[in-house]
Amino acid sequence: MVKTAVKVFVRTRPTATSGSGLKIGTDGQSVSVNIPKDQAAGLVNNQQESFSFKFDGVLDNVSQEGAFSSVAHEVVDSLMAGYNGTVFCYGQTGAGKTFTLSGGGAGYAHRGIIPRSIHQVFREVDMRVDKMYRVHVSYLEIYNEQLYDLLGEAPGTSDTLAVLEDANNATYVRGLTLVPVRSEEEALAQFFLGEQGRTTAGHVLNAESSRSHTVFTLHVEMRTSEAASERAVLSKLNLVDLAGSERTKKTGVTGQSLREAQFINRSLSFLEQTVNALSRRDSYIPYRQTKLTAVLRDALGGNCKTVMVANVWAEPSHTEETLSTLRFASRVRTLTTDLAVNESSDPQLLLRRYERQIKELKAELAMRDTLSGKARVSYDDPSDDELRELHALARRFLAGEAEVEELPVDSIKRVREAFKALRAVHAAVRGELASVVNTLRRTEDGRAATAPDDPSQSGAVGELDARAAGGFTVGRAPLDARPPPRSEVSYPVGGGGGSPSGARPPALAAQASTLTDDAGPLSSPSGASIGLSGPAGGRLAAIFAVPGDRNAVFRRYKVDVPEGRDAAASLKAASTALRDCRTAIRSLGAGVNEAKRRIDDLTAAVAMRRGGGAGAAGAGGAGADGEVLDSETYGLVQELKAAKSRYRTDFDALKAAREELEPLLQAAAVARAGLLEAFDRWAGAQSEGLLRRMATAGRAMPGAPDEEDELDAGEAFERMQMARITERDPDSLAYHAALKRTGGAGPGAGAPSRPATVAAPGAKAAAAASRKQEATAAVNRGAGR
Numbered sequence: 001m002v003k004t005a006v007k008v009f010v011r012t013r014p015t016a017t018s019g020s021g022l023k024i025g026t027d028g029q030s031v032s033v034n035i036p037k038d039q040a041a042g043l044v045n046n047q048q049e050s051f052s053f054k055f056d057g058v059l060d061n062v063s064q065e066g067a068f069s070s071v072a073h074e075v076v077d078s079l080m081a082g083y084n085g086t087v088f089c090y091g092q093t094g095a096g097k098t099f100t101l102s103g104g105g106a107g108y109a110h111r112g113i114i115p116r117s118i119h120q121v122f123r124e125v126d127m128r129v130d131k132m133y134r135v136h137v138s139y140l141e142i143y144n145e146q147l148y149d150l151l152g153e154a155p156g157t158s159d160t161l162a163v164l165e166d167a168n169n170a171t172y173v174r175g176l177t178l179v180p181v182r183s184e185e186e187a188l189a190q191f192f193l194g195e196q197g198r199t200t201a202g203h204v205l206n207a208e209s210s211r212s213h214t215v216f217t218l219h220v221e222m223r224t225s226e227a228a229s230e231r232a233v234l235s236k237l238n239l240v241d242l243a244g245s246e247r248t249k250k251t252g253v254t255g256q257s258l259r260e261a262q263f264i265n266r267s268l269s270f271l272e273q274t275v276n277a278l279s280r281r282d283s284y285i286p287y288r289q290t291k292l293t294a295v296l297r298d299a300l301g302g303n304c305k306t307v308m309v310a311n312v313w314a315e316p317s318h319t320e321e322t323l324s325t326l327r328f329a330s331r332v333r334t335l336t337t338d339l340a341v342n343e344s345s346d347p348q349l350l351l352r353r354y355e356r357q358i359k360e361l362k363a364e365l366a367m368r369d370t371l372s373g374k375a376r377v378s379y380d381d382p383s384d385d386e387l388r389e390l391h392a393l394a395r396r397f398l399a400g401e402a403e404v405e406e407l408p409v410d411s412i413k414r415v416r417e418a419f420k421a422l423r424a425v426h427a428a429v430r431g432e433l434a435s436v437v438n439t440l441r442r443t444e445d446g447r448a449a450t451a452p453d454d455p456s457q458s459g460a461v462g463e464l465d466a467r468a469a470g471g472f473t474v475g476r477a478p479l480d481a482r483p484p485p486r487s488e489v490s491y492p493v494g495g496g497g498g499s500p501s502g503a504r505p506p507a508l509a510a511q512a513s514t515l516t517d518d519a520g521p522l523s524s525p526s527g528a529s530i531g532l533s534g535p536a537g538g539r540l541a542a543i544f545a546v547p548g549d550r551n552a553v554f555r556r557y558k559v560d561v562p563e564g565r566d567a568a569a570s571l572k573a574a575s576t577a578l579r580d581c582r583t584a585i586r587s588l589g590a591g592v593n594e595a596k597r598r599i600d601d602l603t604a605a606v607a608m609r610r611g612g613g614a615g616a617a618g619a620g621g622a623g624a625d626g627e628v629l630d631s632e633t634y635g636l637v638q639e640l641k642a643a644k645s646r647y648r649t650d651f652d653a654l655k656a657a658r659e660e661l662e663p664l665l666q667a668a669a670v671a672r673a674g675l676l677e678a679f680d681r682w683a684g685a686q687s688e689g690l691l692r693r694m695a696t697a698g699r700a701m702p703g704a705p706d707e708e709d710e711l712d713a714g715e716a717f718e719r720m721q722m723a724r725i726t727e728r729d730p731d732s733l734a735y736h737a738a739l740k741r742t743g744g745a746g747p748g749a750g751a752p753s754r755p756a757t758v759a760a761p762g763a764k765a766a767a768a769a770s771r772k773q774e775a776t777a778a779v780n781r782g783a784g785r
């Protein structure tokens with residue numbers, strides 16, 4: 001932290017009248033005010049005649065450029081180096097505060113400190129190529145002790161705004177809109193827009209008097225480079241235009257103007273009290289007494305480089321106000337602030353720091369284990385292999401295998417994993433049980449439905465229960481045989497448990513279920529229309545022009561764009577292979593089931609013949625165990641053997657086909673993803689190209705007149721005007737463009753932004769809102785260009 005003195009400059013409003021009593025020293029820093037002795041009090045009295053003050057500079061007959069370079073240039077420099085800054089103008093009403101800060105009318109030469117600061121900020125941004133900058137602006141108004149967001153969506157609502165302190169004790173306004181701006185023109189447009197929304201009204205002393213305090217803030221975020229985003233420095237520059245103090249008795253104001261003047265005088269008097277307390281180094285500083293002092297807290301005694309401009313209007317009739325302003329200014333000059341760069345706590349930076357800390361803590365734990373003679377414990381996350389082992393152990397542990405008496409849990413992490421493993425085993429066993437019960441139930445139901453009295457249905461040779469046999473099922477899975485939730489099956493538990501047909505990864509299953517031979521319609525939610533170029537562009541442009549018809553474009557992409565055609569062909573090939581494999585599985589499954597039914601029938605027939613003693617004699621053959629069979633039984637047994645052999649062959653073929661299915665599913669999913677990705681890439685490139693072309697052509701919408709199209713008279717004049725401005729002073733182009741965007745009123749231009757009559761607060765807010773809406777529409781129209 002560096003202690004810095006608040007700087008104070010006096011600026012005089014030019015006056016034709018002589019005898020003001022204000023004298024400026026030749027050093028350009030001192031100023032004195034002479035007050036003639038009060039005749040009524042007699043010639044010999046104690047009334048002081050001359051008051052002298054010394055400041056950092058007196059700006060008398062100084063141009064706007066001169067005022068900016070004395071007052072604000074250095075503050076903007078330190079803003080760009082990461083330091084907060086505040087420039088505030090103080091003085092009686094009509095003394096030139098708004099002229100100094102915002103400028104006088106739309107004249108470029110008369111622009112004030114705010115437009116000039118914006119210009120300097122963006123010039124620096126352009127010059128410092130080694131740094132990344134992000135700039136935001138905000139505009140706050142304090143009117144009758146209420147906060148107003150001049151850049152908010154709905155001007156006039158102040159309920160959500162509040163002055164708060166952040167974790168570093170810095171002041172900020174919660175709820176205030178921060179508008180991102182990428183250029184001088186954008187920032188100026190926001191400034192002009194905010195000016196038009198001010199809740200100001202005319203006044204007897206000065207028809208353009210500001211009856212509110214305003215704070216225009218430039219927020220700058222700087223990083224050394226985008227990639228190495230660790231060092232983010234945040235700084236802000238507050239440019240504060242205080243409402244002018246006035247002696248209500250002298251001006252004779254009444255009604256609403258009197259109320260406004262009372263609020264202004266009250267807040268300025270609290271500002272004075274705060275400055276007095278700070279300069280006396282009191283332990284309690286009454287910052288919270290008004291919104292103004294709360295907002296200016298950092299500027300007066302916090303982390304901020306502060307400059308005050310004391311505006312004086314040295315007419316003889318205002319000598320008292322001039323003296324009062326100079327007195328206040330000299331007290332402000334005794335204040336100091338603590339200056340420090342505001343490095344942000346970047347989340348990336350924090351993450352890296354925490355990672356380092358975790359590493360160090362782990363190393364420390366390991367060292368303690370070694371010192372206390374404990375066996376080496378790993379505090380890292382268990383590897384996949386370790387997890388698999390732990391889950392296998394959990395299964396064996398639950399099965400009560402003798403040699404597994406306990407699970408290895410030497411750290412909290414492993415205790416947690418052991419519980420997870422037990423839960424997974426439990427879920428898997430429960431799933432298996434449910435599926436066995438369902439199979440049994442289905443078999444029972446099937447029997448009841450087909451042959452309730454047939455004893456041969458009890459199952460004998462080659463009973464095909466795919467799950468029990470460690471195989472698979474063909475056909476539909478029961479409704480309640482869905483895989484358990486993901487968390488319960490996060491690790492396979494090993495063993496020969498049957499794999500239900502739905503057991504492939506859910507994501508893959510989901511993808512596969514949406515696959516169609518031609519990749520189907522594009523399910524992307526975005527229906528944005530996009531532009532086209534290239535050989536196919538002509539034909540496709542019409543489709544892209546229809547918002548929301550992305551599917552049509554996608555269909556054409558697969559036909560007309562070579563890259564899309566290739567990707568679609570790959571997907572078609574993968575889908576065909578997948579479909580063939582599925583057909584083969586279906587037909588093999590049917591064959592296996594048919595073979596199984598045949599085996600069952602033959603088994604039953606053989607059993608019946610044996611039970612009936614039919615094989616006792618005749619020219620038959622010998623059974624496997626040497627039993628003599630009659631020829632018919634022998635024939636059935638041979639047939640049974642052949643059926644079993646066919647069953648096995650079909651079964652093996654089915655198994656092989658099932659094994660092929662998974663890679664084919666994956667290949668189809670990959671091909672589909674590849675096609676969609678290629679389409680997205682291509683569509684992105686097309687729309688970027690279109691935007692670029694539109695930008696170069698200076699048009700917002702396709703279909704706007706081409707460069708060579710004839711301009712109407714207004715456009716031609718506008719173009720000529722801009723060319724002239726560019727020729728005369730290229731720096732002023734942004735200023736004029738921003739003025740044009742916002743309706744051309746300019747700062748301090750008075751009507752129409754400042755009505756000359758006093759309106760009721762509600763009417764004023766409504767007028768401000770409607771002015772702002774019109775200007776916002778103009779800015780938005782401009783932004784599209």
Ligand SMILES: Nc1ncnc2c1ncn2[C@@H]1O[C@H](COP(=O)(O)OP(=O)(O)OP(=O)(O)O)[C@@H](O)[C@H]1O
Nearest residue numbers: 013014093094095096097098099104209210243244
């Ligand atoms: N240095 C100056 N050079 C030329 N004109 C000036 C100067 N200072 C002030 N003026 C003119 O004086 C008039 C009053 O100035 P301005 O509106 O800036 O006063 P103010 O202090 O902001 O008043 P208020 O507090 O009532 O808003 C304006 O017309 C402005 O152009």
